Structure formats: structure tokens, C-alpha cells
Amino acid sequence: MPKFKIVTLGCKVNLSESDVISSRFEANGWLPVQSDEPSDLCIVNTCAVTLRASQQSRQAVRGAIRSNPDALVLVTGCDAQVEPEAFREIPGVHEIISQKEKLDIPGRFPVQHLAESGDGRHRLDTLHYCSFASAIKRTRPFLKIQDGCDAFCTYCIVPYARGPSRSMPSEQVLLNIRRLKDAGFREVVLSGIHLGSYGLDLRSENTRLVDLLKRIDADGVIDRVRLSSIEPLELSEDIIRLVAASSCICHHFHIPLQSGDDGILKRMNRPYSISHFKELVLKIHKWIPDAAIGVDVMIGFPGETDTAFENTCKLIEQLPISYLHVFPFSSRKGTAASRFPEHVESRIKKIRCQHMRSLGIRKKKVFYERFIGARLLVLIEETADPQSGSLRGKTSNYLTIKVKGPDELKNQIVSVRLVEMNGIDSVRGEIF
Numbered sequence: 001m002p003k004f005k006i007v008t009l010g011c012k013v014n015l016s017e018s019d020v021i022s023s024r025f026e027a028n029g030w031l032p033v034q035s036d037e038p039s040d041l042c043i044v045n046t047c048a049v050t051l052r053a054s055q056q057s058r059q060a061v062r063g064a065i066r067s068n069p070d071a072l073v074l075v076t077g078c079d080a081q082v083e084p085e086a087f088r089e090i091p092g093v094h095e096i097i098s099q100k101e102k103l104d105i106p107g108r109f110p111v112q113h114l115a116e117s118g119d120g121r122h123r124l125d126t127l128h129y130c131s132f133a134s135a136i137k138r139t140r141p142f143l144k145i146q147d148g149c150d151a152f153c154t155y156c157i158v159p160y161a162r163g164p165s166r167s168m169p170s171e172q173v174l175l176n177i178r179r180l181k182d183a184g185f186r187e188v189v190l191s192g193i194h195l196g197s198y199g200l201d202l203r204s205e206n207t208r209l210v211d212l213l214k215r216i217d218a219d220g221v222i223d224r225v226r227l228s229s230i231e232p233l234e235l236s237e238d239i240i241r242l243v244a245a246s247s248c249i250c251h252h253f254h255i256p257l258q259s260g261d262d263g264i265l266k267r268m269n270r271p272y273s274i275s276h277f278k279e280l281v282l283k284i285h286k287w288i289p290d291a292a293i294g295v296d297v298m299i300g301f302p303g304e305t306d307t308a309f310e311n312t313c314k315l316i317e318q319l320p321i322s323y324l325h326v327f328p329f330s331s332r333k334g335t336a337a338s339r340f341p342e343h344v345e346s347r348i349k350k351i352r353c354q355h356m357r358s359l360g361i362r363k364k365k366v367f368y369e370r371f372i373g374a375r376l377l378v379l380i381e382e383t384a385d386p387q388s389g390s391l392r393g394k395t396s397n398y399l400t401i402k403v404k405g406p407d408e409l410k411n412q413i414v415s416v417r418l419v420e421m422n423g424i425d426s427v428r429g430e431i432f
């Protein structure tokens, strides 16, 4: 059997697309191998979201060529889309594959026969996604239901790499969730580049994200559905109320704030105000007190003064936020922000990032400690860690829990009593 591997960088959407490619290769008779084993074909699925992600993508391509000297190396993903020349000039790269053709790569390498492709290709090309769901290795698979973005935040290269927003029709989403359920999955993470714009392009009635979630909730086929990141203006009261009342939609919101300063938000072309964000977080907390509220924060956007940074710190301090994703601004060629004046020195960005990360750790600790003594349902994601002997799982509200128990509990939802903090980002629990 010919062997393949995929090296994936970046977001949940990239991971979801790599799963689709992998499933299709396996269906075509290819054998997946681990990253340290040589393969006949190696695909690097790149990311362009920051300069660092871009550098890591190029390193990953060079690494793939070094460790697979006889392999065919294909490069795809956002970074390859926006800067194909940078990859083309790396000796050993066989071909750059565009975003549009990405999911079709396996079809170009038939071994025994092509997996049934039929003629019903979906606009997001995921009709067959879950036909091979059993090939997905993750316990909580990502289902890409939306791609592309029309928002053009001034720092972001993604709209140039992925084009305008496109959504998977709700029938297909439901079909794919049912297929994932049939393949044994208990939780599905709905992901997209700009998830909140889901359905806007479908141009018929009741196609918005809230309508889709209502259908999923009513369908009741899968134990858990989790939303990936959703923009502040798109997290509507309807969605929050629905999540509060639903028995399957996870009590977990991940919201990109980016800055706690109105002036900086404006320069970022982010269309909400700090007061809107504040109200939103307080509303979620009031209506769903146990909800995890995660927040993305960008540090050192051009023009971020000490005061602007302090405004972000103060905002986060005062709100019931559960965890932070902190990342420094990096200038991406081709974006408006790369041409802005007043770039912040790297040294300052580093100090501010450290400060914000410590704040994130403190917020997380406070959030976790609120649940010590509680009894919660945990989806066990892994078999026992050989060193600690503990299984690891996630609650609906995104707490990481470690418990002792048999490996057979992997992919089961078990009731756990939370006993004590286990380091800074997990809780030790006991099966109850």
C-alpha cells in the first residue's frame, strides 16, 4: 500500500479539511503514517494567519522534504494560496495546490479505485465527508460548515486566501452530523472561518446560524454540538437563549475580542464597541452561569499605546471570562494594517503578551475553581496517559478533566465529581 501523511498548521478549519483529505486517501487505498515515518506522498496544509504561522509553514515544508526525500511533496492551504512563489522556490516542492482544489487532491492519486465521487459535488465539497468518518482520528471531530470571509479586518490575510463566505446547506450539515453519530462520535465541533456569517449566502429563508442550531437541537441525534469561534455581533440573543435551553449545544462560547479599546477596534475594522462586548459577556453569564467564555486577544496592533493596552486589561479583568488566547500582531504583506504607522516594538509586544497570558491563567483558575465539588458530564477523549494513568476528557463548558478509569471509557460520556485542581489547566475528578 502506498503511504501518505498530512502536516497541518493553523485553525480548526484546516484540521477539518485535512481530515477530509485523509479520509479520502484512505478510502482510495492509501495508508496514513505518523509524522516521523517516511511516506510516498506528503501534503503540507499551511497557515497564513500570522507571520510566525507563515514561517512555521515554510519550515514544515522544508522538514517534510528533508524527512521524506523520496516523497512527492504537495503544498496547499492559506499561506500557499497567498504566497505561492515562496513555496515554489523551495527545492523539492512538487506542486502548489490551490484552496479550491485542496479537497480533490486524493482524487488525483487513485490506487485501487476512486472513492465514489458521483456527480453531486457540494459547493463546500463535503457531501462525502462523513462517508469515511471512521477514518477521523479525533474524538471530537470538526465539521466545517462555512468557509471564507467578507469582513476584511485590516490585519487579516484570510479573506484573500479563502475568498467570500460560503455555507453548507443545513440539510447537508444535518446529514453529516447523523453520519458522524453513526460512526460512533458523541460530539461534533461546528467550525468555519467566519461561523457567524453562516447562511447569509444561501439566500433563502431561515438559513442563519440560529436556524441551523434550532434544527440540530430539534433533531437530537448527537449528544453534543459545540460552536467554534463566533464574532461578537453575530452571537445574537436568540443563539444565547437557544444554547441556554438546549440539551445538546455545549455551554461554551469562543469570542474574538482582539482589543479592549474602541480606537484600536476601529483601526482593525472590527464593527463592534467595547460596551457591546461587555453587555454580551454579561448577558451570557447571566443566562448561562456555567458557560465557558473564551476570548481572543491581539497584542501590539499598530497604534496600541500603553493606555489602549491597559483598557484591554481592565476590560478583561472586570468580566467573567474563562480563558484567553493571546497572540501578538504580526504584519502580513497585502493587508491594510501592514501599511499603518506606529508599529509597536517587538520588545513591548513581548512584555504585553506575557502580562496578558498571566491574566489569562488567573481567569482560567478562577473559572475552574468554581466547579470544584460539582458533578459534571465528561466526554472521555483519550485512553490513559502511560505516565499518570489518567484518562482525559472535556465537559460541555470546556473544562479539561483527568480521571482514573479503564481505557474502554474513551468516547463515553461519564458522570464525574470534580475533586481538585490538577496544575493550572485541568481538574482531577472521580467517576461518580
Ligand code: SF4
Pocket (backbone or CB within 6 Å): 149, 150, 151, 152, 153, 156, 157, 158, 159, 193, 194
Ligand atoms: S472576521 Fe476578520 S479576523 Fe476573522 S477571518 Fe474574517 S477578516 Fe479575518
